[in-house]
Amino acid sequence: MRILITHFRAAAARFAISRSVIVPMLIGPIIGAMLAAASVAAQDATNVVTIDNFTFTPPELTVAVGTTVKWVNHDDIPHVVVNKDKAFRSKALDTDDSFSYTFASAGTCDYFCALHPHMVGKVIVK
Ligand SMILES: [Cu+2]
Numbered sequence: 640m641r642i643l644i645t646h647f648r649a650a651a652a653r654f655a656i657s658r659s660v661i662v663p664m665l666i667g668p669i670i671g672a673m674l675a676a677a678s679v680a681a682q683d684a685t686n687v688v689t690i691d692n693f694t695f696t697p698p699e700l701t702v703a704v705g706t707t708v709k710w711v712n713h714d715d716i717p718h719v720v721v722n723k724d725k726a727f728r729s730k731a732l733d734t735d736d737s738f739s740y741t742f743a744s745a746g747t748c749d750y751f752c753a754l755h756p757h758m759v760g761k762v763i764v765k
Pocket residue numbers: 717718719752753754755758
């Protein structure tokens with residue numbers, strides 16, 4: 640009987656050790672993924688142009704070469720984001736639709752809405 644109890648205690652101790660090792664192994668990558676997602680979201684927030692009430696906000700955005708800019712339409716009517724030099728043209732963006740474009744070289748990008756040409760904006764790539 641004494642031997643059985645000793646074996647049981649040893650098994651319990653092994654279980655405790657394995658759990659203390661396995662739980663951090665499982666939680667580590669989850670926390671890592673959460674941190675990675677948070678940093679991507681933070682980066683995105685600075686490179687988003689929103690469309691509200693027929694206005695691009697911010698009207699002028701300065702980014703580094705290689706940056707992806709995302710336009711998000713918050714209006715309840717469609718808009719189309721078009722580069723003046725025809726480098727890009729979005730599809731018609733319905734409410735909450737978005738369009739992304741990566742700026743591969745430096746320069747000034749003037750854009751407007753194809754449906755409402757008085758809507759204009761600018762991305763300066765440095
Ligand atoms: Cu528009």
